[in-house]
Amino acid sequence: MSNLLRESITIWDKGSEKYFKEMNDFCQDYKSFISASKTEREAVENIVAIAEANGFIDLAEAIKTNKKLVPGDKIYATHKDKCVVLITLGAEALEQGMNIIGSHLDTPRIDLKQNPLYEEEGFAYLDTHYYGGIKNYQWVTIPLAIHGVIVTEDGKKINVTIGEDEQDPVLFITDLLPHLSKDQYDKKIKEAIEGENLNILVGSIPVEDKEAKSRIKLNILKLLNDKYGITEEDFISAELEIVPSGKARDVGFDRSMVAAYGHDDKICAYTSLRALIEAKAPKKTAVALFVDKEEVGSIGSTGMKSKFFMNTISELINLTEEYSSLKVNRALANSKMLSADVVAAFDPLYPAVHEKKNTSYLGKGIVMVKYTGNGGKGGCNDANAEFLGQVREVFNKNKIIWQTTELGKVDQGGGGTIAYILAEYGMDVVDCGIALLSMHAPWEIASKADIYEGYRAYNSFFSL
Secondary structure (H helix, E strand, C coil): CCCCCCCCCCHHCCCCCHHHHHHHHHHHHHHHHHHHHCCHHHHHHHHHHHHHCCCCEEEHHHHHHHCCCCCCCCCEECCCCEEEEECCCCCCHHHEEEEEEEEEECCEEEEEEEEEEEEEEEEEEEEEECCCCCHHHHHCCCCCCECCCCCCCCEEEEEEEEEECCCCCEEECCCCCCCEEEEHHCCCCHHHHHHHHCCEEEEECCCCCCCCCCCCHHHHHHHHHHHHHHHHHHEEEEEEEEEECCCCCECCCCCCCEEEHHHHHHHHHHHHHHHHHHHCCCCCEEEEEEEHHHHHHHHHCCCCCCCCHHHHHHHHHHHHHCCHHHHHHHHHHCCEEEEEEEEEEEECCCCHHCCCCCCEECCCCCEEEECEEECCCCCCCCCCHHHHHHHHHHHHCCCCEEEEEECCCCCEEEEEEHHHHHHHHCCCCEEEEEEEECCCCEEEEEEEHHHHHHHHHHHHHEEE
């Protein structure tokens, strides 16, 4: 009778010595990738470099030369330096559908306002506006770095990274000392650090000219002009992001976990990227899709709600067979997709928010999420049972260790991913990602075992 029960499996009890060596090698590569990919632009640049090193060609070049694409060809396409899709053409026509794994490259952070630099009582600051769901208090009194681009009025693009090299200065958001925090202690935790006070301390030395106005601000502008050739007006056409300073690190005496900024969702991006690159020649076209703006609703020209992906499939069909919009619609409707996004792992320090039978745990493998949403599944994608059966079958066939979850107790909270947007095309979609502790914090924690098992799960999905 015991074979009727589903066994709860911990990867650490099932893996072999060979498995754990492969796991550690894989996670070492992942740590290098995520440490160098703190913004969506950096992630796209690094994904493209990996793709090109593995034989993928730019779709834009194929379009220019009207290259006829055939099964086995490897293509990538980018969009505004913030989205990228990798495609390995399968033996079947695109019209028969694709196997898609989609993730997002943006991460909760702090952005600079368009007029950010100001001086106040002996200090220079950068004014900010946070991006995505953050807990404000987690961002104060930690070393910070600035990443991004500045575009001058003549169109020159300047890449900026300050605070990552050991020789760089870091940036900082201050907080009150405990001795003067009586009123702050009386506030709700959400209100203790106000969004308008998440301003970045960047200097305190004035220029020598004692007659000049805003002497400290002017000194900061001079330093930036000397290094990057920019003026204050150039901030208006800039995208500058404040992120935690430092590289991904192993966690625990046993080095079983990884702490990093941006596990959400670059952990799923990297594992699906490697899964596609290392997948065997597929029957159906295999797609790894990476988009922007998920943390703020998938909106805008680089979010999943844009036409970037549909336009890419249209161009592919045009280069593989005679184009028609009907073929594009059929290709999308006949596809199957894993919406690869992270989930909240059970944290023994905060057990009250989870329902233990339906939650995910670190070290127990890739996580399937049948439905997301809030309360009564509001705003969810609720995957079909038939599709879940297919995913179970391919995971079990390939000896993938997997688990299921929902995001907390029914009335506790909730959330969503890009799943519902792709489901609007009529394709089968289910959320399937990797569990994290401290999700949306400046540093999140993942299990090395889950990272590697996520890669194995995604790789097996491409064989559907």
